Amino acid sequence: MAAVTLKDVAIRAGVSIKTVSNVVRDVPRVSETTRERVMRAVRELGYRPNPSARRLRTGxxxxxxxxxxxxxxxxxxxxxxxxxxxxxxxxxxxxxxxxxxxxxxxxxxxxxxxxxxxxxxxxxxxxxxxxxxxxxxxxxxxxxxxxxxxxxxxxxxxxxxxDNVEAAREATAHLAALGRTRIAAIGMQAHASATSRQRLEGFQRALHDAGLTYDPRLAPFVKRFDRRNGLMAMRTLTSLPPGDRPDAVFCFTDLLAVGAQRALYEAGMTIPEEVAVASIDGSEEALYSTPSLTSVIPxxxxxxxxxxxxxxxxxxSEEPLPFEVHLAPHRLVARESTEGIRQQVTP
Known part of the structure; x- marks a missing residue:
């Protein structure tokens, strides 16, 4: 039995071969009505793409x-x-x-x-x-x-x-601009990844610019950038003597911040009244956490x-191309974890 081709599907659906190709490859510029008609023809005829044939044709x-x-x-x-x-x-x-x-x-x-x-x-x-x-x-x-x-x-x-250094600097500078003077950092690693090193550098730059001193006690180590490590690091910070505890914390990722917020809740400390929280990632988790999380959004x-x-x-390309570094933009979005004002979530 001959294999079903794109042309067969196109004839059955009453569209061009190019349209069938776009639907099969999930190209988004095809209307939903046309997509449904083509997919119905695909199912009826039992069409299956042939990657080997494409490989032979195009390399x-x-x-x-x-x-x-x-x-x-x-x-x-x-x-x-x-x-x-x-x-x-x-x-x-x-x-x-x-x-x-x-x-x-x-x-x-x-x-x-x-x-x-x-x-x-x-x-x-x-x-x-x-x-x-x-x-x-x-x-x-x-x-x-x-x-x-x-x-x-x-x-x-x-x-x-x-620009990770700048993103971390902006998040920390935002906390300093709120008048916070004991700003902690959660994200230090013993065998630091480039992410950890660069975000620490941005954090320290912001402290220097604000005339604040870096305190190693306010930078507990973490093994991974996840909720559990954020929780454990924040518990370390809340166990410090009252005068040494942070009044703000910059977390290197949103997941660390979510864990840190849980630890603050367990300790009976209010956000942001007692401790303001900011981070980097701009994930949906930051938007829907309670309180919503101030974050730098790549x-x-x-x-x-x-x-x-x-x-x-x-x-x-048929010829070798020079390697390039491309910087994508980022922006700081201030939410409840630093603003202290209840906000309606805008998805």
Whole structure:
């Protein structure tokens, strides 16, 4: 029995072959009515895309991978949605991989595991050395996300990020502008990632600018950027003598802040009257927490768009392209955890 083709589906649905292709590849510019008609024809005829035929025809599969440390983290889950939407506009399908921050796994994925299948990779690495990524990016289309520290002439791959130092500085400066003088930081790590180092640097800059002194007792260490570690770190801070406790805390991620807010609630301390809280990530969790969380919001849609477009350019280029660093915008949104005014949630 002959395989069903795009042309067969187009004839059954009464549309062009291009429209069928757009629907199958989930390109968003097709009307819902047309999409439903095409999908009905697909089901009736039993059409199945043939990635092998596409690979033979174009030399590409149309598949890319997004590799992130932890899919349970709201930031990465939301980012994945944006990457998928941007990829669909270019006719690309996204596979999602979770690395758990393991350097070996990060490098394995950066080199294009299943390279016969994948056209390229967008990777948010935590621990793999940049030198090893440099060799991988020279042989396989690769775009990096997240924070890394290097000079411009040491760029190992296209890299999309926000200015983490400035984002942390803005969040901490916001707390200082409220008149808070004992500002804690939750997010220090014994084996610090670039995220931890850069956000600490921004925190310390803001303290210096405000004429405040950095107190190591107000910067407890955490193992991971999650709710539990935020809870435990804040419990350490609330156990300090009354005169030494913080009156504000900058958390390096929203999840740390949510845990910290729980610890403050357990200690009977009010937010923001006794302790103001701010963080970075701009996840939906920050919007719907109680109180809603003041957070620096990276433009995740812009990050996804830059990353996908950079990767697509590398996939389609016949010649090697110079590596570039792209800064995505961010903005501070003040909410109940620092403003002290009950606000209506605006989704």
């Amino acid at each position: 590409r599969s149309g598949l890319i991978a997004l590799c992130v440390p932890d899919l349970a983290t709201p930031y990465f889950a939301e980012l994945a949605q944006h990457v998928r939407a941007e990829a669909a506009k270019l006719g690309l399908t996204v596979l999602i991989e979770e690395t758990m921050g393991d350097a070996t796994e990060e490098l394995r994925l950066a080199t294009g595991v299943g390279a016969a299948l994948l056209d390229g990779v967008i990777l948010s690495p935590l621990h793999v050395p940049l030198g090893e990524l440099a060799s991988a990016s020279n042989e396989f289309p690769l775009v990096l996300l997240g924070e890394r520290s290097y000079e411009r002439d040491q760029v190992a791959a296209d890299h999309v990020l926000i 433009d995740k849609a812009a990050i996804a768009s830059l990353a996908v477009k950079c990767l697509a350019a590398r996939i389609h």
